[in-house]
Amino acid sequence: CRCGASKRKPGCDESHTALPFNEAGKLCDPDVFLVPLTTAESGVPLKVHFYPNDSYLIEGPFILRSADGSQVERAESGTLCRCGASGAKPFCDGSHMYIQKEPE
DSSP states (O other), rough: OSSSOSSTTTTSSSSGGGGTTTOOTTTTTOOOOOEEEEEEHSOOEEEEETTTTTTEEEEEEEEEEEEEEEEOOOOEEEESSSOOOOTTTOOOOOOGGGOOOOOO
């Protein structure tokens, strides 16, 4: 979910179609790939942490690719937006702290 309205978070339930939600989606469409760098390459496994009403915390080296396969980001760690309110999507900018969310 990128709009923040899905009842099936983190998945999409098409709620955005009933909202004034407009997002180009190049970097954060459903086909964005989080590619872990192999443990053999980096020596560090990829870990993704999920916390209620918070971002995805990614620990370990990864490459984020867009649907067309182009590299968006290569990093050792990062946070990805789950609430749909970030101004830096697909990355978290802390906006979830200022919107009311229901427990997940």
